[in-house]
Amino acid sequence: MLTVELCMGTSCHLMGVQDLVAVLETLPAEQREQIEIKGVTCFKNCGKGPNIRINGELISNATPDRLLEILQANLA
Amino acid sequence: MPEINEITKIRRKVLTEIAQMTFEGRLQTDVENILQSVVTDEGPRYRCCVHKERAVLQDRIKSALSQPMNSTIPEAAAAALDGNIAPAPIIQVLPVACDQCPLDRFIVTDACRNCLAHSCIASCPKKAISVVANRSFIDKSKCVECGLCKRSCPYGAILEISRPCERACELGAITADKARKAVIDYDQCVHCGACKIACPFGAISDRSMIVQVIQRIKAGRRVYALLAPAFIGQFGVQVRPGQVRASLLKVGFHDVLEVSVGADAVAVEEAREFIERTKTKGGLMTTSCCPAFVGMVEKHLPSMKENVSSLVSPMVAAAMNVKKNDPEGIVVFVGPCIAKKSEAERYPGIVDYVLTFEELATTIVGAGVNVTEMTASEFASAGSKDGNIFAKAGGVLQAVENVLAQLAPDVQVAAERCEGLGNCKKCLQEIEAGKRSANFFEGMACTGGCVGGPGVLTDSRVTAKLVENFANAAPEKSAVTNPNSEPLETLGLHRHHKTSGAADS
Numbered sequence: 001m002l003t004v005e006l007c008m009g010t011s012c013h014l015m016g017v018q019d020l021v022a023v024l025e026t027l028p029a030e031q032r033e034q035i036e037i038k039g040v041t042c043f044k045n046c047g048k049g050p051n052i053r054i055n056g057e058l059i060s061n062a063t064p065d066r067l068l069e070i071l072q073a074n075l076a
Numbered sequence: 077m078p079e080i081n082e083i084t085k086i087r088r089k090v091l092t093e094i095a096q097m098t099f100e101g102r103l104q105t106d107v108e109n110i111l112q113s114v115v116t117d118e119g120p121r122y123r124c125c126v127h128k129e130r131a132v133l134q135d136r137i138k139s140a141l142s143q144p145m146n147s148t149i150p151e152a153a154a155a156a157l158d159g160n161i162a163p164a165p166i167i168q169v170l171p172v173a174c175d176q177c178p179l180d181r182f183i184v185t186d187a188c189r190n191c192l193a194h195s196c197i198a199s200c201p202k203k204a205i206s207v208v209a210n211r212s213f214i215d216k217s218k219c220v221e222c223g224l225c226k227r228s229c230p231y232g233a234i235l236e237i238s239r240p241c242e243r244a245c246e247l248g249a250i251t252a253d254k255a256r257k258a259v260i261d262y263d264q265c266v267h268c269g270a271c272k273i274a275c276p277f278g279a280i281s282d283r284s285m286i287v288q289v290i291q292r293i294k295a296g297r298r299v300y301a302l303l304a305p306a307f308i309g310q311f312g313v314q315v316r317p318g319q320v321r322a323s324l325l326k327v328g329f330h331d332v333l334e335v336s337v338g339a340d341a342v343a344v345e346e347a348r349e350f351i352e353r354t355k356t357k358g359g360l361m362t363t364s365c366c367p368a369f370v371g372m373v374e375k376h377l378p379s380m381k382e383n384v385s386s387l388v389s390p391m392v393a394a395a396m397n398v399k400k401n402d403p404e405g406i407v408v409f410v411g412p413c414i415a416k417k418s419e420a421e422r423y424p425g426i427v428d429y430v431l432t433f434e435e436l437a438t439t440i441v442g443a444g445v446n447v448t449e450m451t452a453s454e455f456a457s458a459g460s461k462d463g464n465i466f467a468k469a470g471g472v473l474q475a476v477e478n479v480l481a482q483l484a485p486d487v488q489v490a491a492e493r494c495e496g497l498g499n500c501k502k503c504l505q506e507i508e509a510g511k512r513s514a515n516f517f518e519g520m521a522c523t524g525g526c527v528g529g530p531g532v533l534t535d536s537r538v539t540a541k542l543v544e545n546f547a548n549a550a551p552e553k554s555a556v557t558n559p560n561s562e563p564l565e566t567l568g569l570h571r572h573h574k575t576s577g578a579a580d581s
Binding site (some may be wrong): 008 | 080092441447
């Protein structure tokens with residue numbers, strides 16, 4: 001199980017966190033089932049958004065491509 | 077709204093930093109730091125070098141401050157902090173940014189057979205074409221992109237590639253000049269913002285008034301935020317309207333009001349005008365709430381100017397209402413629209429400033445406020461269902477039809493509606509030529525209506541639904557009976573396009 005926390009705060013919203021949400025939503029069902037998705041209001045890392053945390057590791061300036069890369073490396 | 081690309085991120089970073097520095101009172105001393113913080117030495121690089129990127133960034137900063145391109149950054153910051161707004165067009169091509177866009181409009185493809193006729197060479201008025209490596213070659217330094225070669229080639233071997241900005245402009249208002257820079261023809265442009273969204277280099281920018289607004293707030297003035305009905309869902313799909321209001325009050329706005337109340341007044345008055353017209357001259361009447369649509373009719377279909385309803389927009393109606401109650405108050409319209417910035421200039425002293433949702437969000441972040449962390453107060457829309465649905469394509473028509481059903485159920489409505497300026501223009505021309513019959517027309521410059529505007533933060537496919545839900549949940553169901561709505565006749569706000577030629581330019 002992979003825990004993906006996404007910052008939904010205003011700063012990360014401006015930097016496109018919704019594009020990362022879209023990546024998660026469009027995963028095939030068998031991969032989607034392996035992920036627990038949580039929304040967070042702030043990682044106190046504004047200005048380097050969008051910020052996400054995957055299994056406890058903070059990732060700044062996250063992009064859809066980078067997220068997909070990490071997911072593919074960690075999902076069965 | 078496409079994915080948040082790097083251009084969008086850079087623009088938002090610049091605005092956020094400027095807003096933060098202004099709130100913290102250090103814009104004048106620190107403004108040039110933005111050149112280092114947004115374009116870092118480590119990259120990533122989008123242009124040839126860091127120096128070029130910083131030169132482009134200087135233009136972005138000046139545009140964000142609403143200052144002329146020939147000023148220095150410290151001069152621009154000082155002027156913006158003083159509240160000045162340079163008299164420049166709302167939308168501009170950033171000179172340095174566009175210079176690096178040497179797209180060849182005409183390309184000779186493999187289909188060229190180096191034929192004997194050489195119609196391309198014969199057709200070229202600039203002698204820019206010669207034969208190199210058994211194929212026609214266009215010398216870019218001589219080519220003026222007239223397109224005669226393409227038309228002359230019997231094989232169709234010359235390909236035309238248009239610039240994204242040119243393709244985006246449905247009114248043909250942006251073209252390349254002899255130096256291949258994009259140039260906006262302001263006699264044709266209606267400030268819809270399509271070119272800004274289309275340019276992959278972010279070379280087209282609308283000027284922002286965030287610093288001027290923040291300064292008014294800091295000076296302790298009563299600054300009112302007037303939210304366009306499209307604000308639902310803009311700051312995050314989970315964000316509740318009460319959180320938006322709480323955020324803006326924390327930022328320092330004196331009050332937060334909804335433009336949907338003005339839209340109610342417009343819906344009622346537009347229906348009345350329609351009834352009046354059907355009794356007298358008949359013919360077609362169009363909506364007048366979308367400033368880019370109105371601008372398109374005025375500039376591109378002048379013979380149909382009289383068909384546009386004489387009403388002011390919901391923005392102006394709502395602003396008049398504020399000024400009536402508080403003449404000293406400062407009115408800031410916040411919406412998805414760039415053309416509203418241009419419209420507001422026609423109403424000095426009524427609409428003082430216009431911000432896009434994007435600009436407002438950067439202001440909120442610059443103030444250190446996070447909308448998602450605010451506790452939502454109760455928020456019931458003051459506007460009716462009719463007024464709130466204006467934000468969505470088809471909504472104005474729906475509202476006016478609802479009002480007509482109550483005021484004059486016998487009046488026959490044959491309605492058409494269009495989204496996109498090109499579609500609107502074509503449809504109106506067909507109505508004028510008698511190829512279509514309609515007596516009411518809703519015109520929206522943006523696809524999807526206001527929720528699809530250039531200043532939005534959330535995809536219109538999502539927000540269109542959210543706007544509809546919010547409208548359905550409004551306590552007041554009809555514009556006619558909404559007690560919060562001030563009738564326009566008491567505000568005296570019909571436009572008079574017959575006599576106001578100069579003001580409407």
